[in-house]
Amino acid sequence: MTERVLGVFETPADARRAVRELVNAGIPRQNIIICSTEPMLDPEFLPVEDRKTRMSLWAIVGAILGCAIGYSLPVTAARLMGLASGGQPIVSLWAFAIVIFELTALGAIGGTVITFFREAGLPERPRAIPSAEMARTFVDAGLIVGVSGDRMETIEIADRLLREAGAREIEHQR
Amino acid sequence: MAKWGMVIDLDRCTGCEACVIACHAENNLPIVGEEESAKGRQHNWIRVERYWEGEYPHIRARFIPVLCQQCDHAPCEPVCPVYATYHNPEGLNAQVYNRCIGTRFCANNCPYTVRVFNWFDHHWEKPLDEQLNPDVSIRTRGMMEKCTFCIQRIHRARHQAEDEGRDIRDGDVQPACVQSCPTEAMVFGDLDDPDSRVSQRARSRRAFRLLEELGTEPSVIYLKGDEWVEP
């Protein structure tokens, strides 16, 4: 039986304080929910270990893959050509450079986008689903800090801490 | 492998345009009419250009029959995205009608402007459709076409030669324009064979090729005297 408590915050300072208090109270990080309507990347919200991303790496991998396809596509096509195609070179670097370049870029874009979706865990059901009324408050205020847990006392502690940190609205969900 | 070529002696050309008519009849070229011609859509695979030479009163018209030059380095070939135009093993600049998607890039890139586009479907009223050549396709709208050096005649000559178990002899193939030329200004044959008539004529001191400076290496060679003396 998982229960969640969500608090809406208006300033990053309050939200940061709330997160700090929750961590101090011994609530594990993976149980703390943070959502914001604009990038909030302070260390309290995004610990250093979560900042590691392989997106650049995969972009490069995609680029290399695209480059390989870009080179082999025209060459293979010219070789597979079943009919006389008359005097044109099978590998023509000047002409193929353009095809290679475009497919390299396409590979890099593909690598980036796929990695983005994988690392951000999208598409997915939104992690924090406040009620419709609270959602409106949230998008205008800007931040949600919450806790999910299966023990009643954790939720109660979180509720208190969120209120103390200055949460504007608190919602319990089960 | 033969390398087909043509020599046109401009000193013999009278500008009678028999070649144009013969080409029309042989290759199923449509007659597009006055209105379309005025728009620049004459449907000719060969045209006779007329230029004036000299100053009045010592003036003379000169004629140049211009057809597809069957270039060895044809600018039209690399730009076709679908290989509808390519170089055939016999040195012909081929145009495959049903492969053509009609980008018209080849026509733009042809320095001789000898490629012809089918702006519409063509119809031959009865009984004119009976005179269509069954050995040549009827092209439909949206595709490019041009002089083929009468490829159907090359095929026919080859078939006959094969059946008789020999190679094609010089003079076996005569495109319609060559055949119809009353002054025998045009000669067709194998440029790789040094003894062929076309090779002999091509070695003439009077030989030149159209827009030679572009490096397109045309297979059509023109002959023209240095000077023209008034008769």
Added chain:
Amino acid sequence: MSDETGSLTTRMMHEDLIRPVVFTGRRFYLAVALLGLIVLWGLAAWGYQVRTGMGVAGINSPVFWGVYIATYIFFIGISNAGTLISAMLRLSHAGWRHPVTRCAEAITVFALMVGGMFPLIHLGRVWKFYWLIPYPNERGLWPNFHSPLVWDFMAINTYLLGSFVYLYLPMLPDLALIRDRVNGWRRRFYGLLALGWSGTPVEWHRLEKAISILAVVIIPVAISMHSVVAWDFSVALKPMWHSTIFAPYFVVGALFSGIAILIVAMVILRRVFHLEAYLEPIHFNNLGLLLLMFCCLWLYFTFAEYLVTWYGHLPDEMAPFRFRVEGSLAPFFWGMVLMNFVIPVPILAVRKTRTVTGCLVASLSILIGMWLERYLIVVGTLSRPRLEFAWGHYAPTWVEMSILAGTIAYFILLYVLFSKLFPIISIWEFKQGRRLRERRPTRDVPVMADEPFPGVMLDD
């Protein structure tokens, strides 16, 4: 956030920017109906052309390409600008970019979609267009990768895909925002499009990372794409096409017309959606300065191109040169100079006239001028082939003009629908930019420190 200075609260901002999404005015239906009619008319003209043959257009021998290809370059040109401008502004952390990026990116995507249609419209046998796609087939035939048209196909598709992603990813947070503010079917619609974005720090971090990688990748793609379009011409053995500076010349022209259409779009959006508080005179001022720079660059390239041709004085080159400068295309040529330089430069150079209206006038003039430039390039050269005997003329027919009108209407229609369905100003980026502008010397400033454009910014 609560730290709102100035008159604009977050709630007001949301109301302003989401209003068009929820509220539909009569003007919207009117605009869609009108544009839709023009699009249908263009579609009918195209159908007529496909059924009857290309002959219904004015193109002929030797002018095998006409209005279609000119408009193609024009649209590809304006498409070039959106994503490129947005990516460059993002990479340079230009502080004033925030309200500009999305309307620029949307121009790119739609202009590409419309521009990409022109090669198809112009194909003689459009029903065989798929032969351009490399796929294994029983005939054993493949496209010719040596052909610039195949490069075009590759470049346009890469850029279209890249631009689409570059438009869509930064829109996710805004889609989620709308999802959380609306009810009914709209909630489901935007919920589906938002792909479950909830705004966790990890999502934000990866989004910013993805945007910065994409911005780096997309700039060379944008430049390559318009270069490839230029190479369509300059690899051809044609006088005044066979020019080495064509690629940069086209890219400059593309950015030039791209900024112009961006300004036009911004002025219209500002009026229609009452976005005066978001698209401020400063934005028009800055874009106007950029446009001014491109006016000069364009003149420089044009001059370089024509000077060298004239100085070389090769007969083959002089024929199209004369045809453009003093022949029957002369009104187009001098009109182009007038529209692209003489009219916009004084307007944009003087601080007093570099107003919203001033920028609009200059931009409209440039858009017409750039279309004329593309027309001159295509028709000017093709009418004057090397053999004098084959010289010709060209005049577009009603079919070409109908299709042209239809495609322009289609472009506007797509843009209208987009700005109706989605917030045309990136809400989260605007908020972020506003917070940065306040420059609270606290830790509230996020990790990635944005510097506004120094000097230009303070001009306001």
Added chain:
Amino acid sequence: MVIRKRVWFHLAVIVILTFLGSGFLLWSLLAGTPEQPIAFSHKVHVEKQIACTFCHQYADKSPQAGLPSVQLCMTCHQVIKADSPEIQKVRAYLDQQREIPWARVYGFPAHAHVRFHHQRHVAAGIDCAKCHGDVGQMAVAERAIRHTMGWCVECHKQNRSRFAKPRLATDCLTCHY
């Protein structure tokens, strides 16, 4: 998870529809047994040891194989099975001085721009059945083999060495002009 599932579902639907669509297209192309005005049986005639070129007279002489005229049919059928109702139909055509409007079984559409040459193939010793299937077993002529370009080219490739100019075996201009 729900959204992800939905995306997969849509993708699956698109893929299935594409497959069904192309399957239908293929099927409609393959089906080809046109109805003929006369219940002519190739089987019966081939079993009587009549050579193909007896009726298709030009197959070894010209590009077109040719169809027999009504006169040719009636040369034999004046006597043979003259009373059969089908032969009566043929006689009726003769009396009206009309040719039998046979429905075409094989042949290239005009838009293929193919110049097929029967004589060349017969001269090269290609068996009729290679391209037309085992007509001797067909009561009604049916399109047993699809004359696609890939099919033609495959044979040309395999028999490259039998061409007088092997490089022309797979030249486009060999068939398209």
